[in-house]
Amino acid sequence: MTVTFRILDAAPGVSLQDRGRPGYLQYGLSRGGAVDQIALAEGAALLGTEIDAALELPGRGGRFSVEGGPLEFALTGARMAARIGERDLVWNATHVLRPGEVLEIGGARLGSYGMLSLAGVIETPVIMGAKGAHLRARIGRALTAGDSFEVGPTAPAAPRILAPGDRLSGGTLRIVASAQTALFSQVTLDRLLDTKFRRGQRGNRMGLALDHDGEGFAADNQLSVLSEIVTPGDIQMTGDGTPFILGPECQTTGGYPRIATVIPSDMPRAFQAQPGAPLTLEMIDLETAIEITRQTAADLAALGKTVRPRLRDPHDMADLLSYQLISGVTLGEPS
Amino acid sequence: MTFPMIRNVGVTGALVSFADTMSAEASRAARAFAEAVPEAGIDGVTETAPTLTGCYIGLDPLRTGYADLEAALAALLKTRDWLASEELPGRHWRVPVAFGDESGPQLEEVAKALGLSPEEVVSQITSTNLSVLMLGFAPGQPYLGHLPQTLHLPRQSGLTAEVPAGAVVTAIGQITIFDAPAPTGWRWIGRTALPLFRLDAGSPFTLAPGDRLDLIEVSAERLAQLTDDPMGGAEVSGP
Numbered sequence: 128m129t130v131t132f133r134i135l136d137a138a139p140g141v142s143l144q145d146r147g148r149p150g151y152l153q154y155g156l157s158r159g160g161a162v163d164q165i166a167l168a169e170g171a172a173l174l175g176t177e178i179d180a181a182l183e184l185p186g187r188g189g190r191f192s193v194e195g196g197p198l199e200f201a202l203t204g205a206r207m208a209a210r211i212g213e214r215d216l217v218w219n220a221t222h223v224l225r226p227g228e229v230l231e232i233g234g235a236r237l238g239s240y241g242m243l244s245l246a247g248v249i250e251t252p253v254i255m256g257a258k259g260a261h262l263r264a265r266i267g268r269a270l271t272a273g274d275s276f277e278v279g280p281t282a283p284a285a286p287r288i289l290a291p292g293d294r295l296s297g298g299t300l301r302i303v304a305s306a307q308t309a310l311f312s313q314v315t316l317d318r319l320l321d322t323k324f325r326r327g328q329r330g331n332r333m334g335l336a337l338d339h340d341g342e343g344f345a346a347d348n349q350l351s352v353l354s355e356i357v358t359p360g361d362i363q364m365t366g367d368g369t370p371f372i373l374g375p376e377c378q379t380t381g382g383y384p385r386i387a388t389v390i391p392s393d394m395p396r397a398f399q400a401q402p403g404a405p406l407t408l409e410m411i412d413l414e415t416a417i418e419i420t421r422q423t424a425a426d427l428a429a430l431g432k433t434v435r436p437r438l439r440d441p442h443d444m445a446d447l448l449s450y451q452l453i454s455g456v457t458l459g460e461p462s
Numbered sequence: 463m464t465f466p467m468i469r470n471v472g473v474t475g476a477l478v479s480f481a482d483t484m485s486a487e488a489s490r491a492a493r494a495f496a497e498a499v500p501e502a503g504i505d506g507v508t509e510t511a512p513t514l515t516g517c518y519i520g521l522d523p524l525r526t527g528y529a530d531l532e533a534a535l536a537a538l539l540k541t542r543d544w545l546a547s548e549e550l551p552g553r554h555w556r557v558p559v560a561f562g563d564e565s566g567p568q569l570e571e572v573a574k575a576l577g578l579s580p581e582e583v584v585s586q587i588t589s590t591n592l593s594v595l596m597l598g599f600a601p602g603q604p605y606l607g608h609l610p611q612t613l614h615l616p617r618q619s620g621l622t623a624e625v626p627a628g629a630v631v632t633a634i635g636q637i638t639i640f641d642a643p644a645p646t647g648w649r650w651i652g653r654t655a656l657p658l659f660r661l662d663a664g665s666p667f668t669l670a671p672g673d674r675l676d677l678i679e680v681s682a683e684r685l686a687q688l689t690d691d692p693m694g695g696a697e698v699s700g701p
Binding site: 149150151152153154155156254255263264265266303304305306309353354355356358360361378379380381388389390391413414416417420421424 | 469470471472473474475477479482483484496508509510511512513514515516518520523524527528529596597598599600601602603605642659661666667670671
């Protein structure tokens with residue numbers, strides 16, 4: 128039995144995302160996948176499901192409905208204004224959408240990418256091993272009004288919530304020296320680590336710009352650098368000296384030199400930063416970075432343990448009148 | 463710098479480099495090493511990708527630490543003189559390309575900059591047996607080389623806003639082909655109907671690193687007919 132999840136309206140760039148398609152670097156295809164892999168894992172943990180594909184909402188969500196039965200869903204990542212009818216929906220929590228209702232998800236109040244996870248398996252083609260779209264490579268596409276898909280739902284359970292750490296406000300990104308770090312002078316590297324950056328206006332799944340006041344950054348002999356492999360997290364120095372953190376849909380090769388690489392654990396923090404949010408870079412050694420990567424994987428695997436029951440607001444309870452809240456009534460006379 | 467070098471790429475890979483300038487030897491070393499890594503059975507390796515002068519080796523940091531990967535790669539590097547590698551067998555493509563005029567509006571400009579006639583430029587390109595040195599920029603997009611020194615030109619200082627799907631462009635001793643419209647700093651000299659990335663094909667990527675290509679000059683009229691062919695008139699054989 129499936130239900131039909133329908134897109135009534137979607138912001139530009141709303142797309143299904145999952146863990147991406149690793150293993151195609153030699154063919155020129157970057158891994159892709161949700162920009163905030165933590166939000167993807169949190170959604171699945173809240174719903175008690177395996178990670179399938181979820182809707183990534185850049186900046187704004189849209190309006191959604193369901194037919195054929197109720198559908199539980201979770202909201203994670205950037206906090207957005209969300210409601211069903213008059214009810215405002217708590218973020219980082221599960222809710223249920225019923226036939227006849229409209230789920231409205233508006234603009235992000237904090238963070239850049241919201242995530243709408245559905246409790247069930249989304250029936251959508253598996254292309255090269257994954258369901259998520261790779262917009263730059265034209266695998267799949269952004270979702271738009273009129274799109275729908277069948278979801279094989281799990282039965283809604285008692286509402287749940289989790290409390291993520293704040294990764295939506297920018298902050299410090301830990302980086303490691305990487306293959307081309309030696310092309311840059313120590314002076315340039317020191318200046319990079321001292322600079323107070325702001326997440327730039329330019330940013331999408333391919334990467335985001337780091338704005339700052341002051342001189343640009345460049346390698347010695349920048350123009351004669353050969354095209355070399357490029358990976359998400361690499362901090363690339365573009366022609367005008369602006370550092371660019373490469374994202375999941377970045378190209379796989381590039382001729383602009385890379386000064387260092389943001390560790391995977393801090394990529395959600397980088398991409399969730401809103402334009403103008405403060406970002407600074409902290410260099411750590413490779414062994415520490417690998418330890419942190421392993422710890423993050425362990426934390427994500429254990430997310431289910433951090434999920435808590437959510438006390439229900441009576442307004443949420445459509446079937447309130449069927450509950451017997453008080454049992455036993457006295458006449459009030461002293462015995 | 464002494465070569466070969468091994469450096470980490472973030473926490474998820476290593477880059478083995480055989481040179482810092484392009485050469486046929488470095489490309490052969492890169493391809494040979496990329497082929498050898500999977501056979502070496504190193505724990506935690508997720509993928510390999512040959513590049514112009516080296517090879518990227520992907521690492522699963524949950525399985526293996528970088529130090530262990532680096533040691534295993536260093537040991538593999540010691541087993542032979544990689545720069546002396548022979549060309550490995552590969553598939554051989556013959557790919558129709560229309561040059562000049564509307565198919566390649568910058569052919570004359572390229573010829574002039576090189577001090578050759580357009581015909582000589584085309585003749586030198588079509589008589590070079592090109593290799594897929596690596597794929598990048600877009601899925602399935604080949605960096606083809608090496609062109610003879612007589613054809614070497616730097617990238618443009620500015621970008622051409624858009625070249626069309628099928629554009630054949632050249633710079634820095636290489637040729638690449640765009641599967642979809644894109645901006646570029648390379649010079650547009652020809653056009654082909656060879657598809658590079660098709661999700662409805664058996665294998666989505668037409669070309670692989672190490673494939674050999676001969677570009678066959680055809681007229682613009684012939685190219686227009688070939689766009690009806692699913693492979694754009696290209697033929698493949700071998701290895």
